[in-house]
Amino acid sequence: MTGASTAARRNVPAFDVEAVRREFPILSTTAHGKKLVFLDSGASAQKSRAVIEAISSVYESRYANIHRGVYQLSQFATEAYEAARVKVQRFIGAGSPSEIVFTKGATEAINLVAATYGVKFLKAGDEIIVSALEHHANIVPWQLLRERNGIVLKVVPVDDTGAFQLDAYERLLSPRTRIVAVTQASNALGIKPPIAAVTRLAHAAGAIVLIDGAQGVVHEPVDVRAMDCDFYVFSGHKLYGPGGIGVLYGKTKLLEAMPPYQGGGDMILSVSFEATEFAPPPARFEAGTPPIADAIGLGAAIDFLNGLDRAAVLAHEEALLAHATAALSAIKGVRLYGTAPDKAAIVSFTLAGVHPHDIGTILDHEGIAVRVGHHCAQPIMDRFGIPGTVRASFGLYNTLDEVDALARGLAKVREIFG
Amino acid sequence: MSGLRELYQEVILDHSKAPRNYGKLEAPTGASHGHNPLCGDTVAIYLRIKDGVVEDIRFDGRGCAISMASASMMTEILKGRSVADVKEMFERFHGLVTTGHEACEGGFETADLDKLVVLAGVREFPMRVKCATLAWHTMKAALAGEADEVSTE
Incomplete structure (x- = not known):
């Protein structure tokens, strides 16, 4: 073929x-003197000239900290950073740029959800379902939550072909199920669970759904609203973009209900020693100076893909x-x-x-x-x-x-x- | 390719396919487990020391050709040696696979060292040096009576 x-x-x-x-x-x-045959894009993909040049160009002519300076250069950087957020929003079909939180990567995005939504809304005995196909990044954050909150972690098995067992999943769903966190495509085997059915059944059971799109977003067009997932995460570096930048998509009502992940600058409305008022999403979840050039580089990677x-x-x-x-x-x-x-x-x-x-x-x-x-x-x-x-x-x-x-x-x- | 052929010499392939002294040891005086979390290789070393001499040594575990061959060859070479010799051999082997030089001069037969020199090829493969040294580090821990798992990381 x-x-x-x-x-x-x-x-x-x-x-x-x-x-x-x-x-x-x-x-x-x-x-080793041979033509490079690179078959490890699932670990981290290579970068196009457009991405490399976009990053260089930021540092050569448009770099300053964002959301702060009154000067022109800072405005340029802020605009480019926020434009990258809009590119991500459109790329995955989110309803609003404020539903796009920049993170270090998919791993941090899942940790963010576990440490904010999970800590605030889950209680001892509440259940989280993952699949046997998950990357450690979609297992360990929930185990950390289990240690903290006493939640129960359940695992959907796979059959000998690696296929996600939908019937077993249905049996695992219960009135205590709060979160279903499943990969869109297994990094180890490539297997794609039936995300549409997984999401529909989870919602019917009253649970929210997090999709680990680290591998999935690379290979197929994503529409988070059509998927109807509640959270969607991915990393820039697997999408032919730079390292150190990733994305958490969350439905507005969920993000608004979540407490901050880290405290610091850029995530507040006002700070006094008595009380601090947090900024609305996405700024609430982006404490500190983000990887500005890398976010812009991710935007360039998305432009590159959209050009194909x-x-x-x-x-x-x-x-x-x-x-x-x-x-x-x-x-x-x-x-x-x-x-x-x-x-x-x-x-x-x-x-x-x-x-x-x-x-x-x-x-x-x-x-x-x-x-x-x-x-x-x-x-x-x-x-x-x-x-x-x-x-x-x-x-x-x-x-x-x-x-x-x-x-x-x-x-x-x-x-x-x- | 020359580096590869040096790494995967016949003797190494032979030991990895048919490891010597493979299995558990009844009533060991020392035993330890080694683990390389990066690749998942595991090895367990069982020692019986009597009157300051390695009376018997066996190993089990699973891993790549380099780690299995290294463990197999180590058990062959150390059996019957004094504990003092074993410690010195450890240093020499470590030097051999990391720098290419024996760390110190010892009182060994040249033939003994020659057997281990085949593993010196890992020097050219930095990611694989730990495969060759895992069994040796685990043996050292077993000798010292350390029951905790040895990790390469």
Whole structure:
């Protein structure tokens, strides 16, 4: 299967991956003297020239602190920062820019919800449901809340294909369920839970829903209002944007009811030693000077994606996934994990008799960057009884040839290990 | 590729596929668990010391070829040695895989050290040095009677 044929079948324009690759300077570098084959975008994606230049441009000509200065430069920076917020709002279909809180990343966004909404509104015995597919970032914050509030954490199991068990989820829902926190796409396996049904059932049970979009937002258009989720989080760095910036989307009525996350400057209306009045969202949750250039860089990453035909990008990624699944399945000793049909462009696998770390080292010498280990998702590794896998996670700039390079790299592993 | 071939020499692959002295030891005088949280490798070392000599040493656990081979080779080399020799060997091995130089001169047969020199290839792979040293650190803890888990981090 090729990207072009998939595109044709789906009646979307062909996606010019070579043109896109030229926009990412790092893709023309080498590793160990070999052409870099970067298959670790699920950990952190590479940055386009547009993003790199947007950040440089802030520091070269538009940088000052925001929301403070009366001078022109500060106004420029403030406008650019707030414009980035509007870009995020439109990108995920939120109703208002005030529903977009900038955070350090998806991890901080989930911690923020646990530490504010969770601490204020959940009591001992209240229940939070997550799935077995979650990244540690969507497990540990709830465990910290459990230590503090005595909440009960329940886990939706997956079947042997990695598929989210909707019937088990329905049975876990109870009148005590307050929060359902589920990934849009598993970082370790790529599996996509049925978010629409998850959200509908949670709301019917009176619970709110947090979607971890760290992987999901990268691969498909997101509309938080159509999803009807209450919170949605993602990181800029996986979306071809800079590190250190992420997003918490929250419905206005929830954000307004939440206490501050951290105290400091920029999140208050007035401060005296007797009493402090907090600013409304989103400022209430953005204490201190934010990563201004990085927020603007995230806006540039969104502009870059909006400049592409996202349906064609998705078709291209589906072609990469299909080709990788077929090519790896054909290799003796390869076992794929996460074989359920609804998946993001991630393949996770083991090779019989060879530890993932040894595979990673050998592939590295072929210039191929993959992630090996538990992918910060140990519970799902335990579910399958393995310490870890090799994971190839594809970005929009990957090619079918790179998938073939991965298959050749695995042949090299076999050659060495016999 | 030369670096890779040096790292994955036949002897290392052989030890990783068919580890020597694998399993638990009855009535050990010292035992310790080691863990590398970055990759999930685990190793347990069981020692029986009698009259200042390693009478028996075994290990179990799971991990990459480097960590398993290193543990296997270590048990082969340390069996029958005096505790003083074991401690010195630890230093020499550590020097070998981190700097390429033995940390100090000791009274070993050259052949003993040659067996370990095959692991010196990890020097070129900074992310993998801990794979080679995990078993040794865990052995040292077992020798010292430290029951707490050894972590590479």
